[in-house]
Amino acid sequence: MARKFCVGGNWKMNGDKASITELCKTLCGATLDENVEIVLGCPFVYINFARDLLPCKFNVAGQNCYKVPKGAFTGEVSPAMLKDVGAGWVILGHSERRHVFGEPDELIAEKAAHALAEGLKVIACIGEKLEEREAGKTEAVVASQMAAYAKTIKDWTNVVVAYEPVWAIGTGKTATPQQAQEVHAYLRKWLAENISKEVSDSLRIQYGGSVTAANCKELAAQPDIDGFLVGGASLKPEFIDIINAKK
Numbered sequence: 001m002a003r004k005f006c007v008g009g010n011w012k013m014n015g016d017k018a019s020i021t022e023l024c025k026t027l028c029g030a031t032l033d034e035n036v037e038i039v040l041g042c043p044f045v046y047i048n049f050a051r052d053l054l055p056c057k058f059n060v061a062g063q064n065c066y067k068v069p070k071g072a073f074t075g076e077v078s079p080a081m082l083k084d085v086g087a088g089w090v091i092l093g094h095s096e097r098r099h100v101f102g103e104p105d106e107l108i109a110e111k112a113a114h115a116l117a118e119g120l121k122v123i124a125c126i127g128e129k130l131e132e133r134e135a136g137k138t139e140a141v142v143a144s145q146m147a148a149y150a151k152t153i154k155d156w157t158n159v160v161v162a163y164e165p166v167w168a169i170g171t172g173k174t175a176t177p178q179q180a181q182e183v184h185a186y187l188r189k190w191l192a193e194n195i196s197k198e199v200s201d202s203l204r205i206q207y208g209g210s211v212t213a214a215n216c217k218e219l220a221a222q223p224d225i226d227g228f229l230v231g232g233a234s235l236k237p238e239f240i241d242i243i244n245a246k247k
C-alpha cells in the first residue's frame with residue numbers, strides 16, 4: 001500500500017512571534033506537494049499563535065508532553081492542553097529529550113500511549129548514538145527503543161516513527177541514503193516480526209538528521225524512507241524544497 005509522505009519540521013527551542021510570522025507567511029505562499037502530510041513542531045508557547053497563522057493543510061505539533069491529563073506536575077503540558085490550543089500532533093522521544101533531559105524509554109512510551117488515547121497523532125523518535133553505531137549496536141538500540149513503544153502502543157494507526165541517528169542531528173553529517181535505508185528496512189522487518197505485516201506495510205518511517213534541500217531528494221528516493229523530521233532547515237525557506245522532495 002502507498003504510504004503518504006510525511007514531513008515534519010521541528011523548530012526546537014527557536015523563534016519568536018516575528019520570525020514565526022515570517023516563516024508561516026513563507027510556507028503559506030509556497031507551492032507545496034499536495035500528497036505530503038506536513039507537521040510543524042512548535043514551542044509550546046507559540047502553538048496557538050502559529051495555529052492561527054496557518055491554513056489547516058499544515059498540522060501543528062507539540063515537541064513533548066506529559067503522560068497524564070492534568071495534576072501537580074509543575075512545568076509540564078498535557079496532550080489535552082496541546083489539543084486545546086490547536087495541536088493535533090506531538091513529537092515524543094526526541095534524542096534531545098532522551099540525552100539532554102534524560103527521558104527513559106519507559107516514560108516516553110507511557111507519554112505516547114496517553115497522547116494517542118487523548119486523540120493526538122504521535123511522531124515517535126528513535127535513534128542510536130555514534131558510539132553505539134561504531135560498536136555495531138544500531139539495530140539492537142533501535143529495536144530496544146521500538147520494543148519500549150510496543151509495550152504501550154496497541155494501535156499504530158496514528159503513529160509515525162522518526163529514525164534520527166543522534167550523530168546526524170544538528171551536525172551537518174547526514175546519514176547516507178544507503179545508511180538510512182538500511183535502518184529503515186530493518187525497522188520495517190522488526191515491525192512485521194513484532195507487530196504485524198499490516199503495520200509494517202502502512203506505518204510511515206521518517207528520516208531525521210541534517211536533512212537539507214541538497215540531500216532530501218536522494219534520501220526520499222529510498223523505498224523505506226517515508227518522510228523526514230527536519231530541525232535546522234525547517235526554520236528556513238529551503239524547508240519548502242524538502243516538503244517537495246518527491247516532486
Ligand SMILES: O=C[C@H](O)COP(=O)(O)O
Binds near residue numbers: 171208229232233
Ligand atoms: O527533529 C529534528 C532532528 O533533530 C534533526 O535536526 P537537524 O535537521 O537540525 O539535524
